[in-house]
Amino acid sequence: MKSDLDQLMQDHNLDAILITGPAQHNPPMRYFTGTIHMTGGDLIKKRSADPILFYNPMERDEAANSGFETKNLADYRFDELIKITNGNFLEATILRYQKMMTDYDLTSGNIGVYGKMDVGSAYAIFSGLKEKLPNLEIIGQLGDSLLLQAMATKDSDEVERIRAMGKVTTSVVGKVADFLTSQRSVNGVLVTSNGEPLLIGEVKRKINLWLAESGVENPEGTIFAIGHDAGVPHSSGNAEDLLSLGQTIIFDIFPAEAGGGYFYDFTRTWCLGYAPDEVMALYEDVLSVYQQIMSEIEVSSLCYQYQDRTCELFEEQGHPTIKSNPQTQEGYVHSLGHGVGLYIHEYPRFISNAKEDRLAPGSVVTIEPGLYYPEQGMGVRLEDTVWVRPDGEMEILADYPLDLVLPVK
Amino acid sequence: MKSDLDQLMQDHNLDAILITGPAQHNPPMRYFTGTIHMTGGDLIKKRSADPILFYNPMERDEAANSGFETKNLADYRFDELIKITNGNFLEATILRYQKMMTDYDLTSGNIGVYGKMDVGSAYAIFSGLKEKLPNLEIIGQLGDSLLLQAMATKDSDEVERIRAMGKVTTSVVGKVADFLTSQRSVNGVLVTSNGEPLLIGEVKRKINLWLAESGVENPEGTIFAIGHDAGVPHSSGNAEDLLSLGQTIIFDIFPAEAGGGYFYDFTRTWCLGYAPDEVMALYEDVLSVYQQIMSEIEVSSLCYQYQDRTCELFEEQGHPTIKSNPQTQEGYVHSLGHGVGLYIHEYPRFISNAKEDRLAPGSVVTIEPGLYYPEQGMGVRLEDTVWVRPDGEMEILADYPLDLVLPVK
Structure with a gap:
């Protein structure tokens, strides 16, 4: 601070x-x-x-x-x-x-x-x-x-600015959901009013427009990735991809205040129309770990232990993790979260070689467990930005439903 | 290059x-x-x-x-x-x-x-x-x-990218003109459809929206300054200002390719409804110097001599300049232009302590004479971005009318 x-x-x-x-x-x-x-x-x-x-x-x-x-x-x-x-x-x-x-x-x-x-x-x-x-x-x-x-813990002014960015972020996410659910589907893909297939590039264009309309910046871009790309954590999504029903879409959005200010970081995973059984099972595994970790994190505790705990939980479900196999490209392949502030990635870190990083009062961190199976064309991640309040409570700075399936006509 | x-x-x-x-x-x-x-x-x-x-x-x-x-x-x-x-x-x-x-x-x-x-x-x-x-x-x-x-001269690929930015820029300028001329005026100020006065902040919000819609960035902001602010070259305009008829508006817009790429730089001066005599006279002085300089600039010549020439022309019209008085805050108070590329200001420079900078073939420069009288609440600047072609011709990379008066209802 x-x-x-x-x-x-x-x-x-x-x-x-x-x-x-x-x-x-x-x-x-x-x-x-x-x-x-x-x-x-x-x-x-x-x-x-x-x-x-x-x-x-x-x-x-x-x-x-x-x-x-x-x-x-x-x-x-x-x-x-x-x-x-x-x-x-x-x-x-x-x-x-x-x-x-x-x-x-x-x-x-x-x-x-x-x-x-x-x-x-x-x-x-x-x-x-x-x-x-x-x-x-x-x-x-x-x-x-x-x-x-110093930046690893935020004062109340900083938290309010991050919270305001959270409000903008979830409002834009809501607009994207409304936009997608208002389209028709033809032959398993969304189409626009003129009957042309809707492409991811168009969705991203709208995201940028709505962010601009809210007066914020999107300096690092947005991840809106479907199918195989959703299974690759660093793929930002292919502009030419169709929006097919029943495939996982990872929507990770992290805009910042205009002029390079405070970020917010948020992810939901969506399936248009319906979720096939294997996708629903994957989603439920991630959701249960997300909820378990949210219930376990405690003020002032060491961050890396929650990374270990996340690996343990995913392994109990039968998924490979970078703990059991550091080279794995399937299963749980990244860290549980990171501090968020004037940088999109800052302290504290949830990695084993940052053993001293703690959830100190005033920390603002993401919690973002995920599972990835690129060969099976699917991935699921759920992410919220959490404030470790001075009174020790954990507070998600912008609420938004965790639902997987977005109904379409 | x-x-x-x-x-x-x-x-x-x-x-x-x-x-x-x-x-x-x-x-x-x-x-x-x-x-x-x-x-x-x-x-x-x-x-x-x-x-x-x-x-x-x-x-x-x-x-x-x-x-x-x-x-x-x-x-x-x-x-x-x-x-x-x-x-x-x-x-x-x-x-x-x-x-x-x-x-x-x-x-x-x-x-x-x-x-x-x-x-x-x-x-x-x-x-x-x-x-x-x-x-x-x-x-x-x-x-x-x-x-x-190296960047002071551009290859054809770079010129085409700057030209494309010019097309976006003038397209957005056209949208702003259409938007302003479609409003009503009440008691000498523009009002929106609900009868509320239109404010500069709203115009700037629309500019950012239209730029975002075109997929470009506006990292340095926009100058949209009316009245006294138009008389101060570095004022970007006050968001709370009304759009009063008969006052000079300096609209200087310089967006860049997404991701921090090539810029375009462009200025027009507008008067809503009508131009009072003293404003029209000021505009005509700037216009004639703009046209004179555009007709005189030659490939491979030294840039600083056109700054001197601009001062000479404005002084002949009776205006103070930074040549006759380096401390002046009235009249012609800045340099004639600058190179434009991946930076908004780059080489060549039109200043007396850059005596070796030339209009080499491949240069892309702004030509932007202006006159400022903050005490009288007015300022006029006209700016285009010009490519010094390999064949020695000067080419404005995006055409747009130079008109002062925007008619309103």
Whole structure:
């Protein structure tokens, strides 16, 4: 949580953190600046101090809306730095950072750097800055970074934003269900009013339209996969596929707030018209594991144990899992869930090599058991996004029926 | 142009270039991989050799669609590297790059690195790689980079993609015009069918909807600004503003291909119902300069001279310009145009400190003169995207009328 930042900075032995880049589509900056619109800037937070936001002069008002102490980057006179360096853009940029660091008494100690930028620029700027300020240790964190650890638990404002995305998501899912059930079927496939077969590409187009209409983004695309593709967890579905009755459709939708904000993550599995026995049996296996896990998860417990438990439950039903066979392409082949926030996949993780990740109060995680049989042309996954409330209760942030069969005419 | 890459690599003294990151919303990677969908990977191109694309195993088919020689990143056994480094994700990543470089005989020489990544990760990975391979010079280019120079001219495939975006853009502009002219006006403002005033926020919502319907993205937003806001070039327009008759509306729209591809950039200025004399006069000044510049621009000529020429023409009309007064907030306050491609602003530039930028054959640039008088509540800008054809002709990539007045009921 944001309120843990000072403690986390101490744990990571960081005296300061620097976040750079735009406030849009750049989770580290957006984490601090919220919904303000800023095409570029820098934010520096020293341990036990409030952040300072460095802004470009045309974005003065937006920067002020952040509520942080602000500093105009124009005060560093880039035009003069460019002259001093004979037009060398890189050297002028390094000099500007050197001045910023010097002004804020950050010429020694450890500073963590975060934010999205061109890799070459980042490497050149921070290598150059290190030469200018040899006592300042510039730390790049991969994997288990301070920010990912902070983001792993959400404050109430963040939860409400994820909840609002959940409302949009389930509303669009409802529109898709209504759209599909209002079509006719001819010879076992859905057809549109003009008698042409309905294709998955058209369904996806409508999903994007309804998401846009709700003012949200769909940066990672949508999985709407039928039959064999539903049996392959990473297939997003073939635009040319027909909507055949009696086949599993995996509909996994994960839109985000406009500008690259908070995600929601949601999956239902549908069968149009009817479900053949083997599909119904597969669905019931997944549903029972979903319900069992939902009843068992407890605040503050270790996540990986629920992955183990899910494997155990599926194995009891007779399915192969990645626990019994790490290479299996059939049965249960992925992890139980993941944290959701400004990234679609964040902490905590439900995997055996993240043994310390817990369902801490404030976590927002997906629970998404699934079974896949690509050779038999079927797959089932059920997924909700769950808030681990401060009072220890588990709360699904957007309710939607779990039903398998969508009736058609 | 892509075909200039080997020559440019020689000019920049680079033996190889490395592009990293996803193929979506990452122009350096997309420049090479086109429309394939890849969540992450690396591309290495040695001088005078074809690129090699390193892919993640689940994206084998997408990688193959790039047409490049491909290499499975799984062959580098990250799982084993993680064990060797006792779970250190950063060290394992550095070791993998070291192996890749060694395999492809890139342990010495100069390699330029590009692509979007977390700044800390980039700094940590490439600093670490440099320690492992001390004879390999890792170059980060800011400003006038090899890739921006290559991208400054487009091949015919790129031009056709920008042209297709122009078609979508002008089609949506037409829908907006039809929508506005189909509303009634009451007491000098447009009202919707239920008698409520129409607000700019609603117009923008429709723009986003029509863009989404066309399957494109609008990552940078749209400028739809009326009155005083039209007089401020960087104002995107206030969602709560009414659509008053007789006021200038600057409508600047710059959508991109889905997944972060090629942009189009287009502006018209509209007056609903009628244009007051001072607005008509301002419009005619901008129109005449637009037409004059369009008639004067020549293939291979220097861009900055047209910025000077535009200032001269506006000054002859009696307007202040940034040439006569660099601090002016009135009159002509920005540059004449810019290159358009995978970035909304790229090379060539029409500014006095880019004296070498030319209208080389294959350039795609905007021409967008404008006049702004925020205190008088008006602004006018006209913008088209122009292809400098290999035969030396200038071609506007999407035609649309330049008319000022939109009639209303």
